[in-house]
Amino acid sequence: MHIYSSHVLVCSGTSCTSKQSPLLIKKLEDGIKRNKLDKKIQVITTSCLGLCEEGPIVVVYPEGAIYSNVSIIDVDEIINEHLVKGRIVKRLLSGNNEGNNSYESADFFKKQERIALRNCGVINPESIEEYIALDGYQALGKVLTTMTSEEVIDKVLDSGLRGRGGAGFPTGRKWLFAAKAKGDKKYVCCNADEGDPGAFMDRSVLEGDPHSIIEAMAIAAYGIGSDQGYIYVRAEYPIAVKRLNIAINQAKEIGLLGDNIFGTDFSFNLELRLGAGAFVCGEETALMTSIEGKRGEPRPRPPFPANKGLFQKPTILNNVETLANIPVIILKGAKWFKTIGTKKSPGTKVFAIGGKINNTGLVEVPMGTTLREVIYDIGGGIPNGKKFKAAQTGGPSGGCIPTEHLDVPIEYDTLIELGSMMGSGGLIVMDEDNCMVDIAKFFLEFSVDESCGKCPPCRIGTKRMYGILKRITEGKGEAGDIKTLEELAESIQAAALCGLGKTSPNPVLSTLRYFRHEYEEHINDKKCSAGVCKELLDYIIIPGDCKGCTKCIKVCPTKAITGKVKEPHIIHQEDCIKCGACLEACPFGAIIRK
Amino acid sequence: MSKNCQCGEDKICQLNKVIEEHKDMAGALIPVLHEAQEIFGYLPMAVQKQISEGLNISLAEIYGVVTFYSEFTTEPKGKYQVNVCLGTACYVKGASDILDQFKKQLKIDVGQTTSDNKFSMNACRCVGACGLAPVVTINEDVYGKLEADDVKEILEKYRDK
Numbered sequence: 094m095h096i097y098s099s100h101v102l103v104c105s106g107t108s109c110t111s112k113q114s115p116l117l118i119k120k121l122e123d124g125i126k127r128n129k130l131d132k133k134i135q136v137i138t139t140s141c142l143g144l145c146e147e148g149p150i151v152v153v154y155p156e157g158a159i160y161s162n163v164s165i166i167d168v169d170e171i172i173n174e175h176l177v178k179g180r181i182v183k184r185l186l187s188g189n190n191e192g193n194n195s196y197e198s199a200d201f202f203k204k205q206e207r208i209a210l211r212n213c214g215v216i217n218p219e220s221i222e223e224y225i226a227l228d229g230y231q232a233l234g235k236v237l238t239t240m241t242s243e244e245v246i247d248k249v250l251d252s253g254l255r256g257r258g259g260a261g262f263p264t265g266r267k268w269l270f271a272a273k274a275k276g277d278k279k280y281v282c283c284n285a286d287e288g289d290p291g292a293f294m295d296r297s298v299l300e301g302d303p304h305s306i307i308e309a310m311a312i313a314a315y316g317i318g319s320d321q322g323y324i325y326v327r328a329e330y331p332i333a334v335k336r337l338n339i340a341i342n343q344a345k346e347i348g349l350l351g352d353n354i355f356g357t358d359f360s361f362n363l364e365l366r367l368g369a370g371a372f373v374c375g376e377e378t379a380l381m382t383s384i385e386g387k388r389g390e391p392r393p394r395p396p397f398p399a400n401k402g403l404f405q406k407p408t409i410l411n412n413v414e415t416l417a418n419i420p421v422i423i424l425k426g427a428k429w430f431k432t433i434g435t436k437k438s439p440g441t442k443v444f445a446i447g448g449k450i451n452n453t454g455l456v457e458v459p460m461g462t463t464l465r466e467v468i469y470d471i472g473g474g475i476p477n478g479k480k481f482k483a484a485q486t487g488g489p490s491g492g493c494i495p496t497e498h499l500d501v502p503i504e505y506d507t508l509i510e511l512g513s514m515m516g517s518g519g520l521i522v523m524d525e526d527n528c529m530v531d532i533a534k535f536f537l538e539f540s541v542d543e544s545c546g547k548c549p550p551c552r553i554g555t556k557r558m559y560g561i562l563k564r565i566t567e568g569k570g571e572a573g574d575i576k577t578l579e580e581l582a583e584s585i586q587a588a589a590l591c592g593l594g595k596t597s598p599n600p601v602l603s604t605l606r607y608f609r610h611e612y613e614e615h616i617n618d619k620k621c622s623a624g625v626c627k628e629l630l631d632y633i634i635i636p637g638d639c640k641g642c643t644k645c646i647k648v649c650p651t652k653a654i655t656g657k658v659k660e661p662h663i664i665h666q667e668d669c670i671k672c673g674a675c676l677e678a679c680p681f682g683a684i685i686r687k
Numbered sequence: 688m689s690k691n692c693q694c695g696e697d698k699i700c701q702l703n704k705v706i707e708e709h710k711d712m713a714g715a716l717i718p719v720l721h722e723a724q725e726i727f728g729y730l731p732m733a734v735q736k737q738i739s740e741g742l743n744i745s746l747a748e749i750y751g752v753v754t755f756y757s758e759f760t761t762e763p764k765g766k767y768q769v770n771v772c773l774g775t776a777c778y779v780k781g782a783s784d785i786l787d788q789f790k791k792q793l794k795i796d797v798g799q800t801t802s803d804n805k806f807s808m809n810a811c812r813c814v815g816a817c818g819l820a821p822v823v824t825i826n827e828d829v830y831g832k833l834e835a836d837d838v839k840e841i842l843e844k845y846r847d848k
Contacts, residue, residue, distance in 0.1 A: 107814070107815055107816050108816045108817075108818045111816055111819065111831065112831070145819075146818045287815075288812070290774035290775045290812050290813040291776045291813060292815075293813070293815035296815045328721070328758055329811070329813075329815070330815065366714070366717070366718070367721055368756075369756030369757070369758035369759060370756055370757035370758035371755065371756050371757065372812065385713070385714045386714035386715060386717050386752070387716075387752065388752055389756070404713065445817060447775070447818070447820060448775065448779045448817075448820075449779060449780070453776070453818040454818060485775065488775070521775045521776055521779060527779055532779070535775070536775075545755075
């Protein structure tokens with residue numbers, strides 16, 4: 094094997110790829126060749142380091158210098174200065190990283206503990222050799238040659254690992270149920286149907302470290318006595334699908350999938366199944382129905398999948414991030430794993446932070462880290478000096494956490510107490526410019542859209558709730574609306590068939606809990622102080638800025654604007670239908686929405 | 688496609704080959720529909736019938752599956768697929784203004800295609816590029832950190848192509 098003295102890692106995750114990182118890679122390779130350095134320096138295509146906000150990201154080893162927002166025109170400087178002369182290009186170093194070269198010490202990474210993301214951004218995801226070089230498939234080897242299946246399950250049980258897909262069910266217990274279930278055929282499935290809007294951590298693991306999922310599924314299969322696995326992945330993630338296919342083929346080629354793995358009598362085959370754009374397929378029974386080739390509708394439980402799952406056989410279904418933890422737990426032990434995180438929720442959690450935050454991206458922190466640390470210390474706070482209002486976790490099944498709870502340690506149980514939930518890890522930050530009634534409406538619209546229609550509480554209930562919210566945001570709210578919303582929410586929670594239906598009222602309930610005054614303001618005063626709900630805003634002309642050009646008068650469809658040429662105009666609120674035509678027509682920015 | 692094909696109907700032949708390959712696979716329908724849509728661009732009744740006969744699954748069941756999943760379409764789509772992301776991160780950063788602007792410029796609603804078959808518009812749920820919010824994709828191209836004023840210029844690039 095050829096040894097290089099320096100490596101240039103370029104991110105090729107979805108975010109950086111859409112910011113032209115493939116072109117960067119080509120230009121770097123050409124430049125290195127031109128300087129006859131190609132025997133010394135290797136360019137490696139990696140996946141997401143998490144700093145999506147500052148992409149494309151280039152990391153140069155051995156220094157570990159992290160360059161952000163690198164564009165094509167910066168390539169020559171990196172080559173001439175850093176690669177040829179060994180001088181770090183300070184100008185391009187990641188913003189929070191002044192005076193310090195290595196990325197491990199940057200603010201963004203300091204508080205992180207990367208277990209599930211251990212290889213993301215470090216190895217080339219399309220090379221099985223690089224995965225193996227970082228202890229890849231060693232856990233599978235250890236399991237198959239030195240452990241019984243009971244020992245495997247005991248170890249996972251002992252680690253206290255809980256499902257990272259949202260509900261936090263202990264992974265070991267799931268495996269134990271399936272291991273005990275009687276059946277001639279058992280299945281291991283991986284839920285890679287990451288549907289929560291604003292969540293992209295599973296995609297990063299699939300794109301950055303696909304082999305860890307394959308290895309973990311094989312370990313799970315050995316534990317429960319299965320020989321067939323399925324990965325159900327969203328069709329919306331083309332790069333992830335491509336890399337999973339490459340990884341499966343590589344593993345098959347060298348005998349890490351297929352018959353008699355590691356010379357034992359354990360055999361395991363793995364197939365990929367593509368989703369087709371249905372959010373409900375992230376629910377476990379719906380996902381299995383979809384793999385069977387049917388409409389992805391949930392089934393009543395019991396029977397639980399551990400007894401009757403895919404094709405009516407005992408099945409386990411684990412989320413991508415959960416599986417990514419397995420090989421590490423096997424190698425380093427349950428005891429080690431329990432030293433990280435909290436007593437009830439050991440380990441780490443990956444969050445996709447987005448919305449009104451400076452460092453959008455992926456972070457992995459120990460359970461028990463506070464929201465404040467995630468948002469301010471790692472996320473870099475709120476842009477434009479705005480005030481934090483709430484953080485939304487758990488997607489359409491979750492809720493909002495307001496300022497007063499910023500210091501609560503994040504773990505499964507605390508979030509449920511706050512009326513939200515962990516969910517898969519999407520964390521959307523909202524500032525004073527976001528209207529909470531509008532956000533609740535947004536999530537309910539999502540639930541209406543994605544309800545599979547099988548059970549009436551979800552199909553009809555969410556639609557009724559959405560209707561009321563829509564009315565409120567249009568200034569047609571009535572006394573009693575809040576009470577009706579609460580009653581509907583209660584009925585849906587009690588009667589819906591699947592987890593997604595049961596949790597769909599959560600966004601409304603949690604915003605009602607913390608931001609009831611905003612609902613009351615919309616209903617009683619017909620006002621939206623955040624300035625979002627268009628129908629509740631008044632269009633006003635600022636007299637000092639108005640030059641009297643009459644453009645707005647000409648476009649107003651209801652003749653609500655009057656005024657003489659070269660004199661400030663006036664909008665008559667009683668005639669205004671709030672169409673916004675005047676605002677667009679005004680060349681002086683003299684019309685505002687308030 | 689298949690060099691031995693005699694029927695002269697390339698796409699139908701391709702589909703038959705796909706059906707043949709998947710025939711013995713458990714839960715073959717959805718993978719076959721994905722490939723059929725890849726071949727034809729959409730899933731008209733004739734295609735569904737062919738799959739029904741090939742896989743021995745009732746047409747009613749196939750139609751049920753096709754209409755259940757939002758990826759599948761029974762209508763032909765425009766040359767350029769405009770996907771406006773309405774994921775949470777994009778939404779809180781003003782994606783609905785961007786969507787309104789596309790509606791205005793293209794004069795179509797979500798789910799519709801322009802009369803010249805050039806543009807189809809969809810509102811999608813999170814493309815996972817939240818660092819770029821608000822995001823719009825047009826076929827393979829990704830446009831991030833958009834403002835409503837950028838929309839017109841972006842569309843111009845495709846109009847004369």
